[in-house]
Amino acid sequence: MLPGLYPRSPPCRSHALAVSHGHVLHAEESGTSAGLCALVLHGGPGSGCSPLLRRFFDPARYRVISLDQRGAGLSRPRGATAHNRTADLLEDLLRLRAQLGVPRWLVVGGSWGATLALAYAGVEPQAVAGLLLRSVFLPCxxxxxxxxxxxxxxxxxxxxxxxxxxxxxxxxxxxxxxxxxxxxxxxxxxxxxxxxxxxxxxxxxxxxxxxxxxxxxxxxxxxxxxxxxxxxxxxxxxxxxxxWLDAPPLPDRLAALPQVPTLLLHARDDRICDPQGARVVHARIPHSWLRWIDGAGHDPAHPAMAAAMVAALDHYAVHGDFGDGLPR
Known part of the structure; x- marks a missing residue:
């Protein structure tokens, strides 16, 4: 049992999204259909969505949409690399939003999921209501x-x-x-x-x-x-x-991001995603906030990181922004 997280609960509905070249993506919804819509982007690439990622959200306030990206999780064919590039994933997100009828959503991602969230916000900025980015990864x-x-x-x-x-x-x-x-x-x-x-x-x-x-x-x-x-x-x-995010490099694409609440959470001792990457992203997004989490490494379930995620999402649900990103 991880303290500070919302209880684990099964998804309330699932979707099979047929996309290009034979890929069929698995998406799940949890929380309440009347809640604030949030898109969860998992790491990896290739990891698939974990139930842990839903537990940062208050199920009484959020409609949480979790997508297994191409080749990942319960999407099929699992492990497939053909027709599986970042551009394909971005097209998939556009199609998912259209199929589910979502006008705008809060986009939440960790590690590679934070990277994909930044790339997505640049191609469909009008659909992004906010960005919560944990342990951002720069693919250089x-x-x-x-x-x-x-x-x-x-x-x-x-x-x-x-x-x-x-x-x-x-x-x-x-x-x-x-x-x-x-x-x-x-x-x-x-x-x-x-x-x-x-x-x-x-x-x-x-x-x-x-x-x-x-x-x-x-x-x-x-x-x-x-x-x-x-x-x-x-x-x-x-x-x-x-x-496929080095021509131009991802930081050079960030000027296209919408001016919406944007919070980066990163551990100073993250040994997988260099903290310097968070500094670079923060510097390229003038309206963003960067909060350092002590001792969490790259562990999304570390109590300090989990508490910061929950605090930020709780604040957003009430105020429409992330406050200072710190638990109370």
Whole structure:
């Protein structure tokens, strides 16, 4: 049980959204149909929506729409990389809003979901009522390389175990090594070993520098491990291309964002999404607020981060803005 979050509850309705090239997306609604509409964008890419992400919202005040992006979660075909690029995801969001008849929505995203939220707000600004961005990720070569090569020396022993899976001559390009092997079909034990090693490395970085994960997950196995292979297949596909957001770079696109309430929440000790990325985004959005969360790392369930998310959303539901983004 995570304190401070709203109770876990099942979605009240689900949707199958047929989009281009045979993809069928899974979307869920929770909360109240009469509430403020909020779109939740999950991380990854490829992770799929977690029930945790709905628990930041007061179900009596919000109509929460959670979408599994192409290849992710319960969307089909799971793990597919064909016709799966950022431009496709943006088209999907336009279609989802039209199908559900939503005039405007608050857009909430974490990590890659925050990145996608920024890109979406630039292409459909009239539909965005506000932006709540947790642990924003800038998909640039330096940040991606830092994750896979541990150029900052954040966890050298854990990285050595991770890199040991690759032949010595390929350890300088762990992302390329993982992508080549995860793209092979059909999957098998070798892919499962790679996915589990990637997951362990990610877990080592997710916690803050001094704090354990708030709710550590058991190591995936069986069907969960097969889903992890698919998740990382999609993620490596995106990261190899810097998520198709480097020409022009994402910060150069932010001038097109609407002047709506915009709050960034980021941990100073986030070892997956460099805090400098939050500073860059904040500087490019003059009307935005940036709040630092101490000790949360990259863990969305860390009590301090969860409390900040709940406080911001509660304030928005009453006042139409995020206040100072801090819990009371």
């Amino acid at each position: 070569s330096a940040q991606i390389a830092s994750f896979f090569q541990d150029t900052a020396g954040r966890a050298p022993a854990a990285w050595a175990r991770f890199a040991a899976l690759a032949p010595a001559g390929q350890r300088h390009d762990m992302l390329g090594f993982l992508a080549r092997n995860l793209q092979q079909q059909p999957g098998g034990d070798a892919q499962r070993r790679l996915a589990l090693a990637w997951w362990r490395w990610e877990q080592a970085l997710t916690r803050g520098s001094a704090a354990p994960l708030a709710d550590p997950a058991p190591e995936p196995e069986g069907a969960d491990l097969d889903a992890l292979v698919d998740r990382y297949r999609v993620q490596s596909h995106y990261l190899l291309q810097r998520c």
